[in-house]
Amino acid sequence: MIYTVLIPLLLASFIPFISKFKLKIHTGVFVFLIPLVIFLYFIQFIGSGFEPVRHTYNWIPSLGINFDFYLDGLSLLFALLISGIGTLVVLYSIYYLDRSEPLGHFYVYLMMFMSAMLGIVLSDNVFVLYTFWELTSISSFLLIGYWHFNERSRYGALKSMIITIFGGLSMFGGFALLSVITGTASIQFMIANTDIILASPYTPLALGFLLLGAFTKSAQFPFHIWLPDAMEAPTPVSAYLHSATMVKAGLYLVARFSPVFGDYEWFFIIVTIAGIVTLCWGSYMAVHQTDLKAILAFSTISQLGMIMAMLGFGTKVAIFAAVFHILNHATFKGSLFMVAGTVDHETGTRDIRKLGGLLTFMPITATLAMFGTFSMAGIPLPFLNGFYSKELFFESTLRLQDDISSIAGFLVDIIPYLAVLGSIFTFVYSLYFLFGTFGGTSQLDKLTKKPHEAPLGMLISPGILIFGVILIGLFPSAINGTFIAHAAEAVYGGPIAKDIYFWHGWGSPQFQMSLIVVGIGAVLTATRTKWSGLYHVFPGKLSINKIYDTVIEKLDTVSTKITTFYMTGSLRTYMIIILSTILVVTAGFMLATGGITIDFSDLAPVTAIEVSVALMVAAAAIGTIFVKKNLAVILIAGVAGYGVSLLFVIYRAPDLALTQLVVETVSVALFLLCFYHLPDLKKRNEPLKTKTINTIISVGFGAMVTMIGISAHSSDWFGTISDYFLKTSHSLGGGDNVVNVILVDMRGLDTLFEITVLGIAALAIYTLIKFKTNRGGK
Incomplete structure (x- = not known):
């Protein structure tokens, strides 16, 4: 069953290549087969002897989040509507949209939307359902704003996304409450534990959050205002969103949880x-x-x-x-x-x-x-x-x-x-x-x-x-x-x-x-x-749209003023804001909760060589403040980094030492390349106030980080996690080098996201360079 959900999303990745070839055949002809096959798959379940079908695919089992797909009469009804009318919409779009349009974009968005809707009606896990729910908001935003050169299309797309995502986040809160109350993320298990839900004091809050998500998605008063503006989308999109898909998602949510809340007045x-x-x-x-x-x-x-x-x-x-x-x-x-x-x-x-x-x-x-x-x-x-x-x-x-x-x-x-x-x-x-x-x-x-x-x-x-x-x-x-x-x-x-x-x-x-x-x-x-003429009296000048527009306009005005206040172009100002916020919030929280703990009773004795290396690192760090030559600053900063590597060697962490050596070597090389194009450092005659602020933030932030390290080592609020890594590094990560297993497996998602951020930054830099080159820049 998972294939019916993911096939449109996977095949959508090939659509741009099909449209790029400029074939004499409309791109929709190839796309038409995708919803048709899905419709034919689901139609086989129609019959008087139909029984619900469940398929489970592991995703994040440790958090109880899996692809649990559940097909019963309700989800079958919606799946047939989504795929059946989706087939007819694609067929209609072949004749409605001209081949000169960016059809690759259109059908990618449409297939993304179809996958998201199928995921909503087939998911039994509330958190997976929420993931697909928000994907419908994103894909519908792209579909409504398909003719992005039209201001009304952009307005309608943004309006629909703001309102529906606001409701979606509220719905997520309801899902979280229900999951905590019942101890499960499965909708069917929640239905089986209706008595527990109705007896909980959090039931009114959970119900309110769920209904807010449903009402915004299904355009219930007063959240209906996004739907008329969504008409700026191409007609095939309007026919699909309004007849079988997006606006019906809220109805589906209410219908699905009716067995839970049906008896709740x-x-x-x-x-x-x-x-x-x-x-x-x-x-x-x-x-x-x-x-x-x-x-x-x-x-x-x-x-x-x-x-x-x-x-x-x-x-x-x-x-x-x-x-x-x-x-x-x-x-x-x-x-x-x-x-x-x-x-x-x-x-x-x-x-x-x-x-x-x-x-x-x-x-x-x-x-x-x-x-x-x-x-x-x-x-x-x-x-x-x-x-x-x-x-x-x-x-x-x-x-x-x-x-x-x-x-x-x-x-x-x-x-x-x-x-x-x-x-x-x-x-x-x-x-x-x-x-x-x-x-x-x-x-x-x-x-x-x-x-x-x-x-x-x-x-x-x-x-x-x-x-x-x-x-x-x-x-x-x-x-x-x-x-x-x-x-x-x-x-x-x-x-x-x-x-x-x-x-x-x-x-x-x-x-x-x-x-x-x-x-x-x-x-x-x-x-x-x-x-x-009655409409001139009621509603007359009253309009919920005006309220929405006023709120958005005020938010833009206030946010512009706030942004203008701190976006001065000064790197020093940005660092002061960031470091001061971290210092005040973190230190204040530690003081308020009694989080500062100092205990040196179980520390190993400190030798002269460790003290010497630590003093060398400190001296190098302080020395960077007073040196005026670029090359000297780089070398002194390198001394601090290599000094930390020596500490890792002393404390018998060769892997960390080697990693630190590689990072420092690469950093020094990069700094040398960058500083080659920069002028030499100059002494700045800063006023006493500026020097005082710099000193307070620097010393305060350093002291805070030091106290965090000491308190983390001295406190016993939580059991140490090192035992877990030592026991499971081989069974879970397949390696005996615990540090490597932590970096590659245990924190694999961290590494993945870091690489993703670097990749996005590289693409952004390439885009800016390419854009400037195309504009005739040098």
Whole structure:
């Protein structure tokens, strides 16, 4: 199973080479096979007899962090959506993106994102899940900012990353708390220890951190503001992020931990309120938009709110409806984003005020849009899957009073009314999108292109998704027992038997709610221009975006002032700040905690030769201050270094002595090469204040380091680690030279990171030199 997660990431490394050859074949043709193979792999698990599958691959077993992949009904649903719609998105992008675009970058980012999403839904280890979670934030940042020459693309990319990474860090805190409470990093083991979690005093904090991560990722109010700005991404990206992947990650997180917190009343209150408010606000604001993708962005916000609310309800019918609508939303929303991209591609605009009458010019696209919008609106037609899940949503709101005994009784009473309100505006923006684009009179004079039907290749992907809308609508029971029920049971934590019916009778409350939605929605749609002035009153000038922009602007201003204050260009100033901070913090902490300990009772006797070498090292170090010739400074500094090597020899550490000799020799050679190009040292007439500060910091820092060494040797707070190295150097490192084993194996990551830093610095220097050379510099 690990291969399905890593294959897109590994094969992404070859994509730049494919695109570099400038083949006559679109790069997407090669990439198309990757998600298709993954989809075909996962589709084999669909069936009534499906049982969860677990695979474990060791990563950091000493910390309990392994690649634990767990495939149950919920993760299977998301894996199929990620790979299936990912296949259609790649197919659509082949015809949407021109070969003149930097396609290598696009598909590398897309495959990185696909790997990250698959990692999220398949990981059972919370820390591995978090790793993939943040990878989605990074890759989505790159995808949204793909057209980086556009200022709005950069703004949208940065906004999405700031908000989602803020939530991701909070979620990490929740994971850490849950891991401490249960003693495990496995989600399934956490579910098995639900009683321990709910009995912990840290449960409210852990829940708050988790929900903050979920709400930011799934664009719940008031964190929804990043989603409309993400529309600056290419349409294939928008279709993928909004239908099956990034925005669904938060829903997945809430669904996955529902068996843990489902019976916790604050989970019901917080998630339900967030979801129902997001539903109403998103649907209300969608009607006010003029950009096709902005309409769909706010519609996504409202649909995510609806699903989140049902997950908050936590009842059997609500969980089933939520899972079912996750599938339905992916089909009609993915197709509608592709329709919006097709309209933009063929007309040159997404401004609905310039569109209209496109049914004559783009009949196939208009037909696809009709099925998608009618399904999204929940119109009562037996071949539209959206109506089924909308009916289940209404049923779940009505049955809350029977299924939930809550202190939030007022919430239970008003939820059905808010559900109808949000659904009314859902109906309005759906018809607004459809008839505003394809109905009415054409405005060819406002278009930069004469509209015509899109090429067949661009219609295949949305056509397949609309076929899925109709197929699920006609045969909902066919996917229930083999697919949907398994996912719902994984969320609920127990068996769910729910049949899907189209007709519940004229007297059924949920059907009456649907009739109210259609009736009032039709009136509001017909009179939209007459009441649209309401938006000038509410929200009027109120905007969460303005709050975000103000906060970011203030942070930039304050950080600029702080940076300007200490970035003076003086190396001395930087050293004073760094050393003073270390001195104050470290020495203050040692004094406050009683960390200064002096004990010379178990030291070996000091001989005259050791004292002589130590005095020589000290004299050489002090001598560097007074010497004015470059060559003399280098030689005296070398004396200090070689003196330390002598101490290592005296203390029977030949390996350290040899290492020190090599380092000193190389350092002296490098200094000689560098100082050859520098002028001789000059005596500076510094004021007494400067000399005093230098002396205080130098003596204080040296004294602090000395005290740290003495205290570390004198204290017995912790057992010595040397015994561990002596016992395990052969068994773990395969060597008897303990020092070498420590450097190469025990501290191998240190060495790796040091080499990485040096490599990055070398690349940066090379880039600067290359950039200057290309600009004509010398």
